[in-house]
Amino acid sequence: MSSEQMQAGVLVQPKSLELQTRPVPTPGAQEVLLKMELLGICGSDVSLYLGHRSNTPFPLIIGHEGIGRVEQLGAEVCGLQIGQRVVIEPNFPCGHCAMCWSGRGNICLHKRIFGVLEPGCFAEYAVIPAQFVWPVPYNVRDEDAVLIEPLAVALHGLYTAPARPGDVLAVVGLGAIGLLLTQLAYRMGYRVLAYDRVREKIELAEQLGAIPLPTDSSEADLAKSWQKAGVSTIFECAGAAPALTMAIAAAPRGADLVVLGLADQASALTEFTLTRQGIQVLSSIIYKHPLDFQRSIRLLEQGFIQPSKIISQSTTFSQLPAALEKASQGQDSKIILTV
Numbered sequence: 006m007s008s009e010q011m012q013a014g015v016l017v018q019p020k021s022l023e024l025q026t027r028p029v030p031t032p033g034a035q036e037v038l039l040k041m042e043l044l045g046i047c048g049s050d051v052s053l054y055l056g057h058r059s060n061t062p063f064p065l066i067i068g069h070e071g072i073g074r075v076e077q078l079g080a081e082v083c084g085l086q087i088g089q090r091v092v093i094e095p096n097f098p099c100g101h102c103a104m105c106w107s108g109r110g111n112i113c114l115h116k117r118i119f120g121v122l123e124p125g126c127f128a129e130y131a132v133i134p135a136q137f138v139w140p141v142p143y144n145v146r147d148e149d150a151v152l153i154e155p156l157a158v159a160l161h162g163l164y165t166a167p168a169r170p171g172d173v174l175a176v177v178g179l180g181a182i183g184l185l186l187t188q189l190a191y192r193m194g195y196r197v198l199a200y201d202r203v204r205e206k207i208e209l210a211e212q213l214g215a216i217p218l219p220t221d222s223s224e225a226d227l228a229k230s231w232q233k234a235g236v237s238t239i240f241e242c243a244g245a246a247p248a249l250t251m252a253i254a255a256a257p258r259g260a261d262l263v264v265l266g267l268a269d270q271a272s273a274l275t276e277f278t279l280t281r282q283g284i285q286v287l288s289s290i291i292y293k294h295p296l297d298f299q300r301s302i303r304l305l306e307q308g309f310i311q312p313s314k315i316i317s318q319s320t321t322f323s324q325l326p327a328a329l330e331k332a333s334q335g336q337d338s339k340i341i342l343t344v
């Protein structure tokens with residue numbers, strides 16, 4: 006296999022993604038080679054593309070959301086079969102640091118991040134530790150399966166809050182994570198108030214069951230709507246500093262605020278607002294290995310939700326450079342690419 010060539014999406018430098026010919030990688034003893042079939046562009050890909058991550062090892066094959074078929078097994082791999090359809094879990098906690106021992110592998114000190122700090126899956130083939138690929142149940146469609154990874158992020162965020170079904174939630178920022186969280190929460194029996202500045206995204210959230218708030222809502226408008234509806238928990242999924250500032254300022258008394266965004270700019274907050282209003286700030290990043298992935302796969306297997314409803318564009322891998330540029334404009338909720 007090693008002498009064969011493949012097409013790969015290589016981020017050469019910020020704003021410059023090239024489709025290059027690369028050798029097909031060879032799996033190590035505990036790894037598998039996947040023939041990629043369907044890929045998803047994530048907000049993290051966009052932030053790598055825009056050069057927002059200072060530790061990016063350029064040139065890098067990016068991409069971490071994808072499904073594919075097992076093409077080749079490493080010598081020590083068991084439990085997987087050639088030809089099997091699998092989804093990638095792209096964060097690899099070490100399993101033996103203090104964080105991993107306490108069940109918090111999502112913030113592992115030695116976490117490897119596929120497609121961010123090492124070569125990923127925006128390519129015809131990718132190599133990945135066998136421990137981090139999951140067979141996709143036969144009744145789950147490709148377009149839903151390719152969204153299992155962001156669904157696990159949304160699920161972990163939802164489970165971070167003490168809120169229970171029947172409670173009223175607010176979601177700020179309706180990118181893929183905000184929309185998946187909205188869909189999941191609505192289906193589970195929460196009431197969801199959704200807010201974003203992009204009208205198409207609010208409309209999509211409404212189709213997924215949310216109560217839409219006007220795109221031009223001010224901080225005071227949000228505070229009033231959330232107060233009136235009895236919002237107990239706010240999920241900040243925008244990943245923009247002003248959105249967090251707004252969410253804190255508008256949070257009803259006693260509310261929990263779960264921060265899922267990855268903005269690297271400072272937000273403004275007034276300590277007294279938090280303490281006087283009794284606002285609890287929690288944070289949620291990625292998911293617990295292996296529980297949240299397993300849960301997300303089972304929810305799809307049971308037909309509980311259809312994450313593919315958030316797909317805004319389907320195109321082909323050959324269009325990756327243009328698709329990534331389009332994703333960076335911020336209007337799309339999810340772009341997927343057929344390899």
Ligand SMILES: [Zn+2]
Nearest residue numbers: 047048049070
């Ligand atoms: Zn992602």
Ligand SMILES: [Zn+2]
Nearest residue numbers: 099102105113
């Ligand atoms: Zn660890």
